[in-house]
Amino acid sequence: MTALVGLPKPRWRLRDPYAHQNGIANFPPIVATVLAARGITTRAQADLFYKPHLAPDYDPLELPGMHEAITRVRQAIEGNETIALYGDFDVDGVTSVAVLYEGLKPLGADCINYIPDRFAEGYGLNLGAVKKLREMGADLLVTADCGISSVIEVAYANQLGLDVIILDHHTVPDELPAAVAAVNPKRPDSPYPFDELAAVGVAYRFLDVLYEAMHRAFDHSAFVDLAALGTVVDVAPLFDENRRIVTEGLAQMQKGLRWGLDALAKVSGTAPERFSAETLGFAIGPRMNAAGRLAHANIALDLMLARDPLTARNLAEQLDHLNRQRQAQTEEAFALAEEKLGTSDDPLIMVWAEGLSPGIVGLVASRLAERRNRPAIVLSKGPEESRASARSVPGFDIVSAIRKEKHLLERHGGHRAAAGFTVRNEHLETLRDRLINTASEQLGWEPARRLIEVDAEARLAGLTGTEVKGLMRFEPCGQGNRKPVLLARGVQLKDAKPVGSAQDHLRLMVKDGPITWRGIAFRQAEAELDGQVDIVFSLQRDWRGDGVELEVLDIAPAFEQRPLESS
Incomplete structure (x- = not known):
């Protein structure tokens, strides 16, 4: 990897300088400080954070357009109309279509699944697909993870006699399409308390209401794994309702995987009991997305809907092969872009x-x-x-x-x-x-240096087993709920060697007092090192699954004395 001359060093900033004073009494000190830095300063707040199922359940009928969407889909099912399910070619779109298909079929719906070809059709709803679906007999078109900006395409569908329902979460434009319903938590007129659902979250809540309207029991466990997968991989913020969806989805996965996820777990070398938000984001998601990036997202959709292990295994192996191609192409393209930018x-x-x-x-x-x-x-x-x-x-x-x-x-x-x-x-x-x-x-013409928010400063040697367990319980972590970030100063660097196919990561061994820690610093092979270093890090399960290691977010020689700024 080519070094970027003059790349500014990141700044370190303490998230909340007073967090250590506001922590919950009788909690492990570092855990209490990190919680307080995230605004959690009472036991009641901590209970909701650690047990999101205790949070109140929002009424999905408050999502604008939901009532009209339910009414029209019920009409389609009862009238034996054909429903086309149209999704984007990323994981959020694929899981949205899978959730809708698996939820509508038991209700007697006649469904056609359609995901556009990235290369021939591009993103979103397109006129050719609308025409094709109408010719295939579709009477109702339900878009998932797209459609909110498709004013022309929805108007064309209406001309053809094809009703449209939009289930989306993208930024809402000034003009809404003339659909039967546009269900989107980001609509300015939405009273729904949470506006950060992924598209699959919207689809999941849609099914919940539809089943209730049709007087059928809704089995959340049959869909929440897909809802969690799409939410994590689409980088939706993992707080509030999304934290609940992902927590419940991961718990369901750890009980048992659907055939498609089981096959992906095998090709990625991940045990089901180790599934986490990080697993979904870095092992499962990239393989699924590789289908839409290099071939066709139908491979990923077929995998999620697979009904037997042999079919699932064949599809998962295809995705794994495509993902390896994707990795190689990405490295080549990144090097080309860096060369052009200089x-x-x-x-x-x-x-x-x-x-x-x-x-x-x-x-x-x-x-x-x-x-x-x-x-x-x-x-x-x-x-x-x-x-x-x-x-x-x-x-x-x-x-x-x-x-x-x-x-x-x-x-x-x-x-x-x-x-x-x-x-x-x-x-x-x-x-x-x-x-x-x-x-x-x-x-400004001088973009700010990258900022790393630090929750607390701590001695590595002082971390107790109870504190490590408490910090690991912040999972599921991701966008909107980052792993706890700590700063440890003056630790001994015992070993550091480049690893990875491009030799751009660092595998580390650091020691503080009697304790030695393994660590990994992604894309930091060029970091300046010394015998004593200051490290900004999070905790993660190590690759062998039998312990905890450091994910080093930044590293600096201790003599540099990089300041920890206060906000």
């Missing part, structure tokens, strides 16, 4: 090249945004149009910046942190200049 210090990265697979540009954008700490857009340049994937950094709403330039775009959509668009090649230079100007207005 030492550019623009506040927003926008880079394009011919021959890049549209399926991996999002992964490259994510790597660039993380490495250079600025919004990144990577485009696969075609003969006339280019397809883009964008990833942002905290404090910059990438989808709003893109939407400002919609007059230059063919299509666009996404979230504050991730978005995509299609642009004609003659507009590329103009679009880049305008987006860079927007970023400079909001971020």
Whole structure:
């Protein structure tokens, strides 16, 4: 991996300088401090955090459009109409369609599953697919994880006599499509208390209401594993209702896996009892997403719906092979992007090249945004149009910046942190200049150094077994509920060696007092090291599954005395 000259060192900042004073009495000190840093300062709050099933259950009928959606789907089922289930080609879209299909079939629904081809059709609802589904006999089209921006496509469906229901969670545009119902927790008129459901979470709550409306018992355990999978892999924030969904989903997986997940567990070398949010995000999710990135997402959908172990095994092996190809292509594309960018210090990265697979540009954008700490857009340049994937950094709403330039775009959509668009090649230079100007207005021409929020400073030698257990109980961790982050100063670095296919990670051994810890520092093979170091770290289960190791988020020589800032 090429070193990036002048890459600024991350800042360390204490999340809450007074957390140690506000911790819950009689809790292990470090656990109490970390909880207080996250705003949890009473036993009642801690009970809800550790036991999310105790939280009140929201009424899904408060989601705008839900009543109309239920009414129309009941009509379709009772009238023997054909329902087309149309999902995005990522894991959230795939699991949404799988949940809807498995939930609607027992109610007597006649369903057609449809996921667009990333390469031939692109993201979201498209006119050709609408026409095809109508010709296949569909009377009702239910979109999942897409559709909220599809004004033209929904109007076309209506012209063909095809009703549309939208189940989505993406940013809501100024004009809603003329659908029978647009169920989206991000709608400005939504009274629903939680607006961060993934699309599969919306589909899951939709089924809950539908079953109640049809006087049928709803077996949450049959769907919550898929709801958890889509929620984690789509990087939805893991607090409030999402924490409940993921906690219950992981508990269900640990009891037993559906055939598709069992096959993926085997090819990834993961025991079911070790399933965690991290497993879903880094072992299961990438393999499923590889289908839509390099081939067709139907492979992942068929796997989730597999009814026997042989079929599941064959599909899982296909996904594992595609994932290896995806990894190799991503590394090549990332190196090419870095070469094109050189030492550019623009506040927003926008880079394009011919021959890049549209399926991996999002992964490259994510790597660039993380490495250079600025919004990144990577485009696969075609003969006339280019397809883009964008990833942002905290404090910059990438989808709003893109939407400002919609007059230059063919299509666009996404979230504050991730978005995509299609642009004609003659507009590329103009679009880049305008987006860079927007970023400079909001971020300045000198983007802030990457900031690592630290929950508490602690001696490695002072961590007790009770505190380690308490910190590990913060799971499920991910977006919106990061693993507890600690700073340990002056630890002895006993060993450090590069590992990984690109030799860009560090396998570490550190010692503090009588205790020696194993650790891994991802993408930090170029870190400056010394005999004594300060480390910012989280705890994780080690790869062998028989203990706990350090995930080192940043490392610095102790003599540098990098400050721990107060917010």
